[in-house]
Amino acid sequence: SEGRALYQVHYESSEGQGSAFYDMVVVTTPLHPSRSNFTFENFEPPIADFPGAFQPSVTSVVHGYLNSSYFGFPDPKLFPFTSILTTDTPDLFFNAMDNICPVNISATFRRKQPQEAAVWRVLSQQPLDKHQLKTLFRSYYSVQVTEWQTYPRYDAAKSLPPIVLHENLFYLSGVEWVASSMEMIAVAAKNVALLAYNRWHQDLEKIDQKDLMHKVKTEL
Numbered sequence: 001s002e003g004r005a006l007y008q009v010h011y012e013s014s015e016g017q018g019s020a021f022y023d024m025v026v027v028t029t030p031l032h033p034s035r036s037n038f039t040f041e042n043f044e045p046p047i048a049d050f051p052g053a054f055q056p057s058v059t060s061v062v063h064g065y066l067n068s069s070y071f072g073f074p075d076p077k078l079f080p081f082t083s084i085l086t087t088d089t090p091d092l093f094f095n096a097m098d099n100i101c102p103v104n105i106s107a108t109f110r111r112k113q114p115q116e117a118a119v120w121r122v123l124s125q126q127p128l129d130k131h132q133l134k135t136l137f138r139s140y141y142s143v144q145v146t147e148w149q150t151y152p153r154y155d156a157a158k159s160l161p162p163i164v165l166h167e168n169l170f171y172l173s174g175v176e177w178v179a180s181s182m183e184m185i186a187v188a189a190k191n192v193a194l195l196a197y198n199r200w201h202q203d204l205e206k207i208d209q210k211d212l213m214h215k216v217k218t219e220l
């Protein structure tokens with residue numbers, strides 16, 4: 001339309017394969033083989049996956065009795081904490097533990113007493129083995145383990161991926177390589193929406209405004 005590029009997107013869903021044409025496309029998942037399986041065809045220069053690595057992290061959800069002695073409280077009744085955080089200590093096999101509550105709680109819900117069996121979320125770099133679980137818990141009923149490619153390893157990327165991949169093809173998730181959080185991605189999403197809008201309407205003086213920092217600082 002009006003000499004603008006049209007993007008043909010092929011996709012596969014539970015209902016089968018499909019394809020459609022779009023004026024504008026925003027990619028909102030990391031273009032990295034460990035996180036998504038996008039391919040870009042017939043772009044010149046070609047668009048490839050961006051280098052870098054993700055930090056794997058393991059979440060274990062354990063229903064059991066905390067071994068409060070390990071944390072310096074021989075009497076479990078006196079254990080006062082619902083979160084246990086750690087500092088970067090070599091050979092420590094876990095990063096953090098939280099006593100977690102159901103998402104939907106009733107009016108009568110009370111957090112478990114420290115000596116009762118409770119549900120704990122344990123974050124670690126590696127899956128916990130039996131010995132490590134028996135160190136953190138006196139005994140347990142169940143363990144559910146999920147391994148995530150959690151956040152980018154900031155030392156692994158030499159430069160940031162581009163935001164504009166092609167005329168009206170944008171890439172949001174590159175900002176995770178600056179800092180990986182919901183707030184960052186929300187800010188990036190607003191910025192990409194403004195950028196796409198201004199580019200579409202050729203409002204080019206609104207993009208990369210030289211005096212923007214001054215305007216922002218003095219707007220009140």
Ligand SMILES: Cc1cc2nc3c(=O)[nH]c(=O)nc-3n(C[C@H](O)[C@H](O)[C@H](O)COP(=O)(O)OP(=O)(O)OC[C@H]3O[C@@H](n4cnc5c(N)ncnc54)[C@H](O)[C@@H]3O)c2cc1C
Binds near residue numbers: 173181
């Ligand atoms: C274990 C973990 C803990 C975290 N903890 C926090 C925290 O406490 N606070 C915080 O602020 N941030 C946290 N983050 C980071 C936060 O989750 C991300 O920054 C945020 O989810 C990014 O949002 P997004 O919408 O860009 O991407 P995502 O939430 O990753 O969504 C991308 C979506 O794209 C989908 N997708 C992938 N490939 C395709 C494809 N080919 N076609 C269609 N869809 C596709 C994916 O299934 C996914 O649903 C955490 C991340 C992880 C993994």
